[in-house]
Amino acid sequence: MEVVIVPDAGAAGDLVAEAMARLLRRKPDALLGVATGSTPLPVYRALAAKAAAGEVDVSRARICQLDEYVGLPAGHPESYRSVVLREVVEPLGLDETCFMGPDGSAEDIPAACERYERELAEAGGVDLQLLGIGTDGHIGFNEPCSSLASRTRIKTLTRQTRADNARFFGGDIDQVPRHVITQGIGTIMEARHLVLLATGEGKAEAVAQTVEGPLSAMVPASALQMHPNATVVVDEAAASGLKLAEYFRSTYESKPHWQTI
Numbered sequence: 001m002e003v004v005i006v007p008d009a010g011a012a013g014d015l016v017a018e019a020m021a022r023l024l025r026r027k028p029d030a031l032l033g034v035a036t037g038s039t040p041l042p043v044y045r046a047l048a049a050k051a052a053a054g055e056v057d058v059s060r061a062r063i064c065q066l067d068e069y070v071g072l073p074a075g076h077p078e079s080y081r082s083v084v085l086r087e088v089v090e091p092l093g094l095d096e097t098c099f100m101g102p103d104g105s106a107e108d109i110p111a112a113c114e115r116y117e118r119e120l121a122e123a124g125g126v127d128l129q130l131l132g133i134g135t136d137g138h139i140g141f142n143e144p145c146s147s148l149a150s151r152t153r154i155k156t157l158t159r160q161t162r163a164d165n166a167r168f169f170g171g172d173i174d175q176v177p178r179h180v181i182t183q184g185i186g187t188i189m190e191a192r193h194l195v196l197l198a199t200g201e202g203k204a205e206a207v208a209q210t211v212e213g214p215l216s217a218m219v220p221a222s223a224l225q226m227h228p229n230a231t232v233v234v235d236e237a238a239a240s241g242l243k244l245a246e247y248f249r250s251t252y253e254s255k256p257h258w259q260t261i
């Protein structure tokens with residue numbers, strides 16, 4: 001696992017957007033797995049700016065979703081499909097045909113989960129999966145005690161996660177769905193490159209447990225310790241609980257120029 005500490009959220013966004021741009025220059029139809037939440041927004045803005053400036057051609061990029069609320073009506077502005085269309089697909093000038101995600105409004109949720117697993121496999125797998133992290137260490141919507149081998153399935157949100165996400169639903173926790181579909185941890189681990197992005201002091205404890213704690217289903221993000229190509233990008237605030245922060249800084253500074261995230 002590589003840990004990169006950058007000064008702030010803007011620098012983190014630039015760094016991850018550049019990693020995505022480099023991937024697209026090498027593989028123009030790369031499948032980019034995107035995350036929702038506030039943390040990745042600077043990445044999407046920076047990537048769209050690079051595309052607008054002609055620094056990278058994103059026209060053949062493919063985008064896939066990590067997770068989705070169950071039961072929101074199709075087109076609900078806070079469904080993750082709507083969020084990804086609004087924050088990623090449209091700013092990149094792509095259309096919906098490049099985009100896949102699980103159907104949270106399906107009648108048969110288990111069948112929708114299986115269908116999404118099949119679609120990801122048929123698309124050749126995810127090249128780069130961007131992840132945020134919940135304050136409880138969740139990735140996607142894999143709450144603590146999710147199986148580290150889990151596949152795409154329905155999950156029940158913890159009260160903490162629903163409280164964290166209430167800000168997207170007018171501050172009313174009762175409006176936040178209780179159930180979600182999420183790529184499983186086993187599914188996420190099949191992506192060729194995992195990039196976990198965390199900014200702000202509120203994520204410091206979860207980051208410390210992910211990077212330096214034991215591998216544990218209690219901290220789903222700690223599964224990244226088992227991935228051969230995982231990068232954790234954090235700002236100074238989110239890095240504040242890391243015992244090895246100095247080591248991570250020096251490793252990154254002395255990195256050979258050909259070795260990039």
Ligand SMILES: N[C@@H]1[C@@H](O)[C@H](O)[C@@H](COP(=O)(O)O)O[C@@H]1O
Pocket residue numbers: 035036037038039040066067131132133134139140141161165
């Ligand atoms: N399912 C999403 C996660 O994918 C995201 O990482 C998390 C953190 O969001 P934020 O970046 O807004 O803190 O929120 C939700 O729970």
